Amino acid sequence: MESNLAGAAVESPGPVNPNQPSPSAARVLRKRSARPRLGDPLFKGATGLFAVMIAGLAAFIMVSMAIGSRLAFEKFGLSFLLKSIWDPVKGEFGALPFIYGTVASSLLALLIAVPLSLGVAIFLVEKAPRKLSEPILFVVQLLAAIPSVVYGLWGVFVLAPLLRESVYPKLQAILGFTPLFSGHQNGLGLLSAGLILSIMVLPIITAVTTDVLRAVPNTQREASLALGATKWEATVIVLQNAKSGISGAIILGLGRAIGETMAVTMIIGNRPQISASLFDPSYTIASSIANEFTEATSEIHLQSLVALGLILFIVTFIINMLARLLVWGVTRGEGRGAHV
């Protein structure tokens, strides 16, 4: 169809068939003029301006948030990151419990999601026939389309009760002697947040890993098989070749988990504390902003929340940059996973 289009543009400058989707080339011919072309630089400049504008959002976000959180950084300095007291009444703000909650919930999510996603991706690329892998990939991508707040709702009313009544008590019976699974639990807490996050980051890790594995040339597989490797050994070799890209996919998933807001806010229990037990409620950077922003009354409280936002942006930006570099190295910036 595409070659057909090109042919039409060259061969029929006369009356244009209305069924042809692109008659413009022919029309352009008749309007040809010899005037110096101002249009081109102008067009390039205008579209370039928009591209620069979007790319410049990174700087804009950072500068506006830095200005908006000036007071907090002036007043607390580095202790903002290191202290664990968050007390709006006394005007004391230290972000350590939020940083802990963010890192811990994200790592828990990766712990579950990474093996699962790799399994799905290996199945889709190396094992399943194309007829099966395409619909499965689509279904996995639909998981990414479900809004965060919906995951939150499902987490609060379906997952949390299930965990509270059947899963956590069993877990506690077996592993309760370790500090990780000790203490009181009500279904809402760090582990629950990690679980819901793992479902949410599964699609992006799977999609990017699938792209990366597909980018490994088939000759690799054929060569290993020809040398007498079993199918499984050949897959291991493919995985080794795709190592950096897969790391990129995982880091991309980490970036998503760190910035995820609504679902986590609804299920993590929202208590700023650093506690050994995974059952205990915790708090993340994103969820503290979501919860406190409209309720903050003092300027320093607001600015501290903006400061949290700035930290979140810088951290996720660096993480995403790193991930893109790793993934681009393999897929050359192409592939469908890039925008999940």
Added chain:
Amino acid sequence: MTVLTAACAAVAVLSLFLILGYILAGGLRSLSFGFLIHDPKPVDEPGGGIANGIVGSLIMIALGSMFGLPIGILAGVFLSEFGSNKFGQVLRFLIDTLTGTPSIVIGVVVWTVMVHPMGYFSALAGGVALGIMMMPIVARTTEEMIRLVPHSLREAGLALGAPRWRVTLGVVLRTAASGVATGAMLAIARIAGETAPLLFTALSLNYLSTNLLQPMASLTFQIYYYAGSPYEVWHDMAWAATLVLVAMILGLNIIVKILTRNRHQQG
């Protein structure tokens, strides 16, 4: 090993159907026509609805698309037509990185530069936040769609003596139009489910309003609010609102899938 990886795939697929099943069951309990066309009522009065949220979401998605689509598409045109040099690489990289910006950060930024100076929450600010979220996504999908247009088409246009910009807009962009449109639809589906950027930009409102300089309700905010309330009735409303939202978003995704599949078959 095949069995193990197949089991992983099964878990992923099942989790989607499990979640969708609960949404369907929970949503159908209190979904009715009245639910779609009435404003919310106090908790002890029956017959409340989410008309304000549906209308608010649609208005703010439209606003966001108004800001986000043109800017994103033109930026995508630049990246594909003029972006093969170092400068283009850097822009592409930054824009790609920005697609992963947490949506709550966009909310905070729009609050700092718009809501705070203006002194009130507004649907306009919500629309701007959604628009900013769209831009990097639209730019990159547009670029990729335009890249699919064969070079022979550009050359044909240029050989006819048309200036570059006319070839780009009239031939290349037009040929890629359906692809660009599906990219736009995906971006719309993405922002339609956003709550965090609206929390402190548009906030919410208890009745139907079309005033852009006032707070405005959205489906997502209502789901969040009702889910967090202590009332059983409101929990049911949250489920029903979720069903409406998810049907909208998955519908868009499935339409896009069907459209792109047809294109592949023709090509």
